[in-house]
Amino acid sequence: MRNDSDIAVISTAYLPSVRRNDITETEMLIAVIDEALGKVGLKRSDIGFSCQGSCDYVSGGTFSFVPNLDAMGAWPPIHESHVEMDGAWALYEAWVRMQHGDVEIAVAVGSGKSSTGDPAEIYINELDPYYLAPLGPDPVSLAALQARQLIESGKTTERELAEIASRSRRDAANNPKQQLRSLETDVEKLLAEPYHRTPLRKSDLPPISDGASCVVMATAKKARELVARPAWIAGIDHRSEVHNPALRDLTDSASTRLAAERAGGVAGVEVAELMAPFTSQEVVLRQALGLGDDVVVNPSGGALTGNPLMSTGLVRIAEAAEQILSGGRNRTLAHATSGPLLQQNLVCILEGDN
Numbered sequence: 001m002r003n004d005s006d007i008a009v010i011s012t013a014y015l016p017s018v019r020r021n022d023i024t025e026t027e028m029l030i031a032v033i034d035e036a037l038g039k040v041g042l043k044r045s046d047i048g049f050s051c052q053g054s055c056d057y058v059s060g061g062t063f064s065f066v067p068n069l070d071a072m073g074a075w076p077p078i079h080e081s082h083v084e085m086d087g088a089w090a091l092y093e094a095w096v097r098m099q100h101g102d103v104e105i106a107v108a109v110g111s112g113k114s115s116t117g118d119p120a121e122i123y124i125n126e127l128d129p130y131y132l133a134p135l136g137p138d139p140v141s142l143a144a145l146q147a148r149q150l151i152e153s154g155k156t157t158e159r160e161l162a163e164i165a166s167r168s169r170r171d172a173a174n175n176p177k178q179q180l181r182s183l184e185t186d187v188e189k190l191l192a193e194p195y196h197r198t199p200l201r202k203s204d205l206p207p208i209s210d211g212a213s214c215v216v217m218a219t220a221k222k223a224r225e226l227v228a229r230p231a232w233i234a235g236i237d238h239r240s241e242v243h244n245p246a247l248r249d250l251t252d253s254a255s256t257r258l259a260a261e262r263a264g265g266v267a268g269v270e271v272a273e274l275m276a277p278f279t280s281q282e283v284v285l286r287q288a289l290g291l292g293d294d295v296v297v298n299p300s301g302g303a304l305t306g307n308p309l310m311s312t313g314l315v316r317i318a319e320a321a322e323q324i325l326s327g328g329r330n331r332t333l334a335h336a337t338s339g340p341l342l343q344q345n346l347v348c349i350l351e352g353d354n
Helices: 025-039 065-071 087-098 119-126 139-152 158-173 187-192 220-226 254-263 279-289 312-325
Strands: 007-014 049-053 080-083 105-113 195-197 210-219 231-240 271-273 331-338 344-351
Touching: 007 025, 007 220, 007 312, 025 065, 025 105, 025 210, 049 065, 049 087, 080 087, 087 105, 087 210, 087 231, 087 312, 087 331, 087 344, 105 312, 119 139, 139 195, 139 279, 158 187, 158 279, 210 220, 210 312, 231 254, 231 312, 231 331, 254 279, 254 331, 254 344, 271 312, 279 331, 312 331, 312 344
Parallel strands: 049 080, 049 105, 271 331
Antiparallel strands: 007 210, 007 231, 105 210, 231 344, 331 344
């Protein structure tokens, strides 16, 4: 039985992930908020709290979230917040805010335009300013170091990475909101492609993407009024590891494992949406979570086929929720990450009424 204090995802929306979107972040957010609210017959005035996730470094300006408030509507006066992180953490803050019991409807959004800058230059700023940032290691080079450790330790092979890329591309072809349509999926041909950063090929890397996403949450009473089968947030937790990748075991993700345990564990999970922008990181996450072959991983195509920064993690929650809202699943898992090489990890467990 669900308690009146339980919280559920009742609607989601996100834009197709494209290489470049010529509209502003505010316009992207207006579109996804309109769609998500429209699905359940809500108006902006029904929202008790909203939280958005974005990044000034990605947007290329200071306080970039302020104009994005226009997407939510600033009148009548609203209760809102912002996190300088992926929208998944905006959802976490909104979930925490709803624990006070005075908010029935909350909205979390995430948005980013990677096309406006070079991620190889932007993401150096999140590294240690004394030891790592001066070396200038871009995210792909760091991921290649992680992949090399995985291969040398016997935890994966280049063939397994190619199989992950192939599966992700096939699944994305069935998802109208992913941007990869007709790319190579034959494993042998993928293995024959040249290295981009040894041992990673371009098929192991995510595309540069612009996009935005929105997730609407409601308390138990409102959720049952608005949708036939809510996606209940059974547990959610996030954990962080030491900042310097050189001080971590890059072939494991202890913080992901702990977050999953605190969120209720992976037993009974049927579908897992993992924020793994590199094929090698899916290997790390699957092993850290202990997911069996019976768990369907990233049926949406995942971050490997659409990676709008500051929105990718919230999209994983949206996809996991949709598996319950309309897909008939009973228990799903969503994962989001931030920081270099899976430094910070969030796990959300969603359940449907049997």
